[in-house]
Amino acid sequence: MENETRELEKKLVYARKNIYEAADEALKKDIFDFAEDYKAFLNAAKTERESVEQAVKLAEAAGFRSFKECESLKPGDKVYMTNRSKNVLLFVIGQKNITEGVALVGAHIDSPRLDLKPNPVFEAEGLGLLKTHYYGGIKKYQWTAIPLSLHGVVFLNDGRKITLNIGENDCDPVFCVTDLLPHLADEQVKKPAYQAIEGEKLNLLAGSIPVQDEEVKEKVKFTILKYLYETYSITEEDFASAELEAVPAGNARDVGLDRSLVGSYGQDDRVCAYTALRAILDMKEPQYTAACILVDKEETGSAGSTGFKSRFFESALVQLTEKLNGSCSLADLNQLLVNSMCLSADVSVAVDPNYPEVSEPMNSAYINRGVAICKYTGSRGKGGTSDANAEFLSKIRKVFSENGVFWQMSELGKVDAGGGGTIAQFVANMNIETLDCGTAVLSMHAPFEITSKADVYMTYKAYKSFFEMQ
Secondary structure, three states, X not given: OHHHHHHHHHHHOOOOOOHHHHOOHHHHHHXXXXXXXXXXXXXXXXXXXXXXXXXXXXXXXXXXXXXXXXXXXXXXXXXXXXXXXOEEEEEEOOOOOHHHOEEEEEEEOOOOEEEEEEEEEEEEOOEEEEEEEEEXXXXXXXXXXXXXXXXXXXXXXXXXXXXXXXXXXXXXXXXXXXXXXXHHOHHHHHOOHHHHOOHHHOOEEEEOOOOOOOOOOOHXXXXXXXXHHXXXXXXXXXXXXXXXXXXXXXXXXXXXXXXXXXXXXXXXXXXXXXXXXXXXXXXXXXXXXXXXXXXXXXXXXXXXXXXXXXXXXXXHHHHHHHHHHOOOOHHHHHHHHHHOEEEEOOOEEEOOOOOHHHOOHHHOEOOOOXXXXXXXXXXXXXXXXXXXXXXXXXXXHHHHHHOOOOXXXXXXXXXXXXXXXXXXXXXXXXXXXXXXXXXXXXOOOOXXXXXXXXXXXHHHHHHHHHHOOO
């Protein structure tokens, strides 16, 4: 009788499984090998532009061709499109007509950071500094007194493009935002944490040597501008046509004595971007056309010409359908969209043992328990969510279970604690079945975020099985 009860309990009770308790040595090796490739991607792709460059490089090595170079397409063909150097969209053409729908995985490649202002260079108290405007949701105090690198592009007055990456090599200088010493911070520490550091004080320390010329008024600023001009041909006016981002310097690292975790800047959402990219690169020939889109501007609402709310994805579907079928009517596009399915590939909150009070334990994601499925995101009364259909969730559960994917249900914290949003609502607005599904993260939006190598690998397996479903 006891055995029967225990067997029935296993069948009836939903219990998350720790991946390592069930993993054999072969699976552990796959997990750790995959993590090395993932860390290499994180090191090379710290901005949206760099992410697109790396994605295209990996795609071409895997046999993908630029859509512009293809005169015709057939099942099994692999193509990619880019948009303004900040979006990339990859397709593997399926056996079924594209109007029967695509299997889409969409992730974002922008992360919280400090952007240089259009007029950034100034001098104060004998020091040269760069003004910034923070991007996305950050805790400003986390960005002080840490080494920062500078990445991005500057377009000169003559149209030339200059690419900068300063601070990642051991021989490079780095930048930082200074902070008060505790001895003089009485007034600062009395403020709420989110007010302790003002946005206008997130200035990067950039130099201190003055030019030896009494006629020059701002001597340290001049030295900085002189260096930029002699090294990169950049003048102060050229910052008006620049996109320069200050991000934490340094490489992704293993965390923990057992090396089971990855610590790095930008894992929200490059962990899902990389796993989605690898899934479409590694997949077998699909029944339905597989699509992977990596987009910009999610951290600021997905607006703009490179956010998901732009017409890039819709336009790409029309172009692809025309190439495959000879034409694409409005009815064809509507049929394609209503038949399509999407995994909104974005991270979820992992329960933090230091702050368990913000999570509801029965409905939160845990480290090493697999890819996190969020039926809805949003905040409080489900504001800003698409809330996936039960029918679609049933289909995804079946696909994951059949392919050995460890998965867990999750929410973004307690109901009244806050929340967050993803691109899911904007995909769903196109009448596409959509579900949030991604890796659980500790210290999300911090300069150093933490993921589980096992969860990263299961996220990859989840996306790959979704692409390959019948």
